[in-house]
Amino acid sequence: MPIEFPKISASKGTQELIVRQAILGRQGEVVGYELFVRDEDDGPLTDPFLSSARVMFKTFSVFNVEQLLGGKPAFINFNNSYFDEESLALFPPKQIIPAFTITEAPSHDFIEKLMNLQKRGFRLALDRFEGVAWQMALLKLMDFVKVDTNTNEPAAWEAWINMVRKANLASTPALIATRVETQAIARRCFEIGVDYSQGYYFMRPEIVAGRTLTENQRTIFNLLNLLAEENPLSDIEETFRKDPSLSYQLLRYLNSAGLTRGQEIDSIRRALILLGRQPLQRWLTLLLFASQGGHKSPLLVIAATRARLAEMLRERSTLLESHPLALHRSFLVGMLSLLNACLEQPMAGLLDELRLCPEMRAAIMEHQGEDGILLQVIEAAERGDIDVVRDRAASLGFTIADITRMSLESMAWATSLE
Incomplete structure (x- = not known):
C-alpha cells in the first residue's frame, strides 16, 4: 500500500520562501518554530511589518497550520515601529507568539498595546535582549526573552542571561538562546540557565573520537547493506530474528501504518514480504534517526x-x-x-x-x-x-x-x- 502524502495548496503566484527554524528544549525536543519570509527580489523583506504580515497570512490563510507547525507555536518577529495590535488580534493567540525587536525606549502607547495583547491571551517575547534599562522594565510583560549568542561576545550574552535570571520578577520569562551554531555553545547556554535554544547546531555533528556504532545501529547498517546488495530474503529474516526488539518495532510499524490489510502477521518472513524491500529500506533509514527518548528528534x-x-x-x-x-x-x-x-x-x-x-x-x-x-x-x-x-x-x-x-x-x- 503506497504512503499517502498530505497536500498543501499555495498561491501559484507567490515567489517567496517561508523558512521554519526549530526552537529546542534541553532534551532536544521541538517546543516551537520561528517563521520568516524570504522574498525573491529582496531576500529578507525590507519592510518588517510587511514581512510579519505575510508570514501570518500565509501560515493561517494559505497553508494548513497544523501541518506546518505540528501543533507547536510560531514565533513571528515584530518591532515597535511596525506593529498593529488589531491586525495581530485576528490570529489565534495559542499559535502565535509575537517576538518584539525594540530598538528604542517604547512609548506608553506601545506598552498599552502589549498589555492588551496579554489580555487577549497572547504570550509575548522580547528579542535581541541586551540588558538595556528599558528592556529590563519590559521583562514583567514578557513570557520569553531571546538572547543572540552569535553577534555578541560570550561574556556579554552570559551577563545578559544572568540579568534576566536574577531580575526581581513575580514570574521569570523563559530564556531562548538564538543563533546557536555549535553543540558547545548550546551546552554552555543550558548550563547557565537558558531554557530553549534556536539555531542549526543540532545539524552540525560534534565528532567524538573513537565513537562507534551501537549494536542496534550496526544491525540496521547490516540490514541496509543486505537490502542494497539484493541478498536473499532468508538472510534478512535471520538478521531480524537475532534482534527481537527490531522485530517488534517492524511488526508494530506494519500494524500502526495499516499495512497488514486485515491479514494476520504470524512470522517475520511474512512481514518482510508484505512490506517489500524498498519500503523496508526507507523504514530502516528513518529508524536510524528516531529518538530513543519520549519525543521526536x-x-x-x-x-x-x-x-x-x-x-x-x-x-x-x-x-x-x-x-x-x-x-x-x-x-x-x-x-x-x-x-x-x-x-x-x-x-x-x-x-x-x-x-x-x-x-x-x-x-x-x-x-x-x-x-x-x-x-x-x-x-x-x-x-x-x-x-x-x-x-x-x-x-x-x-x-x-x-x-x-x-x-x-x-x-x-x-x-x-x-
Whole structure:
C-alpha cells in the first residue's frame, strides 16, 4: 500500500520562501518554530511589518497550520515601529507568539498595546535582549526573552542571561538562546540557565573520537547493506530474528501504518514480504534517526523532510528521470545527508560502512550529479538562501513558488511521522 502524502495548496503566484527554524528544549525536543519570509527580489523583506504580515497570512490563510507547525507555536518577529495590535488580534493567540525587536525606549502607547495583547491571551517575547534599562522594565510583560549568542561576545550574552535570571520578577520569562551554531555553545547556554535554544547546531555533528556504532545501529547498517546488495530474503529474516526488539518495532510499524490489510502477521518472513524491500529500506533509514527518548528528534523531522522533498523534486521535474529506482535513490540521499549529525561520526566512514553506490556517495559528499543538485536546492531552502534556490530550481524546471509548495508538503509529511 503506497504512503499517502498530505497536500498543501499555495498561491501559484507567490515567489517567496517561508523558512521554519526549530526552537529546542534541553532534551532536544521541538517546543516551537520561528517563521520568516524570504522574498525573491529582496531576500529578507525590507519592510518588517510587511514581512510579519505575510508570514501570518500565509501560515493561517494559505497553508494548513497544523501541518506546518505540528501543533507547536510560531514565533513571528515584530518591532515597535511596525506593529498593529488589531491586525495581530485576528490570529489565534495559542499559535502565535509575537517576538518584539525594540530598538528604542517604547512609548506608553506601545506598552498599552502589549498589555492588551496579554489580555487577549497572547504570550509575548522580547528579542535581541541586551540588558538595556528599558528592556529590563519590559521583562514583567514578557513570557520569553531571546538572547543572540552569535553577534555578541560570550561574556556579554552570559551577563545578559544572568540579568534576566536574577531580575526581581513575580514570574521569570523563559530564556531562548538564538543563533546557536555549535553543540558547545548550546551546552554552555543550558548550563547557565537558558531554557530553549534556536539555531542549526543540532545539524552540525560534534565528532567524538573513537565513537562507534551501537549494536542496534550496526544491525540496521547490516540490514541496509543486505537490502542494497539484493541478498536473499532468508538472510534478512535471520538478521531480524537475532534482534527481537527490531522485530517488534517492524511488526508494530506494519500494524500502526495499516499495512497488514486485515491479514494476520504470524512470522517475520511474512512481514518482510508484505512490506517489500524498498519500503523496508526507507523504514530502516528513518529508524536510524528516531529518538530513543519520549519525543521526536528534530533531526528525524529535517532528514525526513529532505528525503520526501528530494523524491518529490525528482518526481515532478520534467528534466529528471523519475522511474521508481531513481525516486527511491533520491529519498535515501535526502535522508542520509544528515547521517553524520545523527550518529556524530565522520560522514565518509559512515558511507563506507553502508557501501553506497558511487552516485549516492558523490551526491551526499560532494553534491554532484542529479541528486547532488536536489540536495543543493533543499539545503538552500532550509537556510532561506533565495538566490541559490532560484538558480538551482530553474535548472530543474521549477520556480520559487514550486519549491515553497513542495517544501511545505514535505514538512507536513515529516511532521506527521510517528
